[in-house]
Amino acid sequence: MRTIHGLVLFLTIVVLTSCKDKPDQKPTPRPMKKKEVVYQVFTRLFGNTNTTNKPWGTIEENGVGKFADFSNKALTEIKDLGVTHIWYTGVPHHAVIRDYTDQGISNDDPDVVKGRAGSPYAVKDYYNVNPDLATAPSKRLEEFKQLIKRTHDAGLKIIIDIVPNHVARNYEGKTNPEGVEDFGASDDTSKEYDVNNNFYYIPGEAFKVPEWQDGYLPLGGDENRLVDSKFKEIPAKWTGNGSRLAQPHFNDWYETVKINYGIRPDGTKDFEELPEAYRQKDHKAHYEFWKDKTLPDSWHKFKDITQYWLDFGVDGFRFDMAEMVPVEFWSYLNSNIKMKNPDAFLLAEVYNPSLYRDYIHQGKMDYLYDKVELYDSIKHIMKGYGWTDHIPVVQKGMADIEHHMLHFLENHDEQRIASPDFVGNAQLGKPAMVVSATLSTSPTMIYFGQEVGESGAEDAGFGKPTRTSIFDYIGVPHHQRWVNNKKFDGGQLSEEEKSLRDFYKRLLNFTINSEALMGEYQEIHFHNKDNTDGYDHRVLSYVRWSENEKLIIISNFDEHKSYYFDFKIPGDVIAKWELTDGDYPLTEVLYGEIKKKLLVSDGQGHIQVELEPLQSYIYKVKE
Known part of the structure; x- marks a missing residue:
């Protein structure tokens, strides 16, 4: 998820620890293992073969992919592309506009859901998975466990999303393990803030749905009994991007609510800060530091969530908007994860370069997005106005943390290379991909469909062209040609698309085998x-x-x-x-x-x- 409103920056400045002006002098030792390649796949779109692509289409009209679509054949083809990890995006149960009341799931209100299929970053129940993804929704956890086994059998490791900064406005943990209390269940809602409240409140005010702008209407204007510009929330909570308004702006993350980690509204902290010396200590030392501390309740809740999924068989996590959560929390969470699985793959979305070293050394992240430095530089070169002279400068500036800066050219937040709003030609991504994949020791990530020149041209409804929509039920045309009616053999690809995929396969396989x-x-x-x-x-x-x-x-x-x-x-x-x-x-x-x-x-x-x-x-x- 990307920051889209000024309040995000304000809250980020308030809650984060101060960072060093100078990078740490001691370079990170290079590990001896080979490079890793992450294949990000939007789980609900991967196996969908429906080509209708009606804007705001229903699941019946436009179709949806399932866990079962990741067959042994599909996973083998992904592995053979030169992939070591698969990031299944959109697995935790998030708000969707579909009636699952027969499964004990409450209906979600379109006034606080973006799109018809819902945002994967508005999680509704952290102890279950999206029912859309299951062939039999009542057995959705069992189906995901079967997918984990198939993925591991194919020789791939599994990453899923965790979104500690916010949850769905209608969060409802229906399947919590025994002894796990729901978010907000014990909050004192008469206070704006309490150290052990999970949310921030606006006492005395009820939540109001944003004023819709630019002709927007929930569900594209389709009739729905819940589309009434009303959503009951008394008192109103702070919105996920930090808005303290009872009626958030249309461009705020109005479908989510901000999690409280013990940061008071004035920005001061209700927990012990991590001593400077811990920048150079390992996860075991961080674990010992926090072990006997009294910590805010939200810290424990997210620790329990990650431990649950590690027990389930997940191999790592991609943390959404990590810089909006205090770095001390990450020290606590990630050291607990590493104590359980020292090889867990921990990837964070951080866009402020001045914070990179804090989140790596203090927050114990394995990897951060290298967007603002490398990706943005390469994008400018691809578009014709950037100079390659900037790349060595960027790499020199990252020398001490280069292994931790994951490289990519596409992900769900970025425009597709082949989109006219980027460069309009997937071939222009070839030299950029060589550089992205070979410049450093860091992992490489590609987004499904990138390898066949997906253009993201669909007007999906809430999601507009240039990016493949994460909010709608939609088909992904170039990728569907590779899926080829679930044969996963590229049988419908053009010769140019086949050649492009062959290039990616050659390059990625070389990278994961190169010493x-x-x-x-x-x-x-x-x-x-x-x-x-x-x-x-x-x-x-x-x-x-x-x-x-x-x-x-x-x-x-x-x-x-x-x-x-x-x-x-x-x-x-x-x-x-x-x-x-x-x-x-x-x-x-x-x-x-x-x-x-x-x-x-x-x-x-x-x-x-x-x-x-x-x-x-x-x-x-x-x-």
Whole structure:
């Protein structure tokens, strides 16, 4: 979920601990394991083969995917794409506009639900899963457990969403384990704030539905007995993005309510702060620090939720809008998770670069989105007005935490590469994907359909074109052609789409098997820009190496221009690689068709390079 209103920034400033102006000086040790690749899939859309795509369409009109659609064949194909982890987005039970009262589930009010299928980030019951995803809703937990087993049997690990900042405005834990009290059940609603209240309140005022704007009507104007601009909530609660208005703005996260972690309304804290020394301590030390502390009730509730899903078989979590929750809570939560599963994969959505190191070192996050630095830089280059010169600068600034900054070109919040509002051509993502996947030791993430050029062109209803909607029942056309009536063999893809998927498969499989990509990095871009005729800011180059593997990576971001030049490997790299004068055969690892030689003369390296538009080479040096 992305911040969309000024109040979010205000609350973020209030609740977060202050951060350092300078990065920590001690670089993070590089792990010895291979790179990881996360495949984000929007679970309800993956297996849907219905192509109707009526705006605001019902589940009967537009269809919906199920847990069962992730067959052994489908999962094997995902694994073979070069994937290590699958992030099943939208699994926890969130508000939906469909009658499940026969399952003991209350109907959700369209006045406080975005879209007809609902936002996956307005969770209604943390101890159950979305009934839309089950073939038999009464057995939805059993069906998810079967999916976990199939996924593990395919050799993949599983990530699901946890959204600690907010819950659905109509949260209702119908399936809590024995002894687990629901959110807000013991809150003193006469107070705006109490350390053990789960929510913040606006005493004396009732909640009011936002004033609809820009022609918006719930359910697109379809009749529904609950669409009456009324939702009973007395007293009103603060809205998920921090709005303290009883009637939030239309652009606020009005479908959600803010969780209280012991931050008073004036921004002061009702819990002990983490000592500075803990930035360098491991999760066991963090666990011991919090073990005997008196903590706000919400801390315990979310710890219990994550422990429940770990017991269920989940291997990790993606934490929504983590920067809106105090970093001390993350220290507590993540150290508890790591005590149970030291290998748990913990990914957080944080967009403020000045907070990155706090959430990694103090909050014990494994990975953060590298959006504001790398993604935004690459996007500008792809759109034609950014220069590749910025990439080495970004990488240098991230040197101490580079392993923790997950790289991506698409996710559910971002525009599809092939959308006209991005670049309108999935081919322009190829050099960007090479750079994103090989620049650092960090994990790589792709979004389902990215590998076949999905454009996000559908007007789904609440969700509009450029992004595949997460709020509506909708089909995903390019991806559906790969699904091919659930054969999962790409049988309906065009030749161009097949070629694009083949490119992703070659690249991702190389990354998860490369030793050098978990080794050293050095940019050679500026050396070539200064010393190589014909080399400019539309080309990017760097080297990666380990004891047994040496790589030279060159990418051309220009869709029209070819480059021909005497590419140079500087002497300090040649010295580090311990190469003597002579010829060294090069193997191009993606396609293996280009046979080149690295000529080392007087301690300098030279390669005659011909780069076609949007072409990348990953050369492996043979000694």
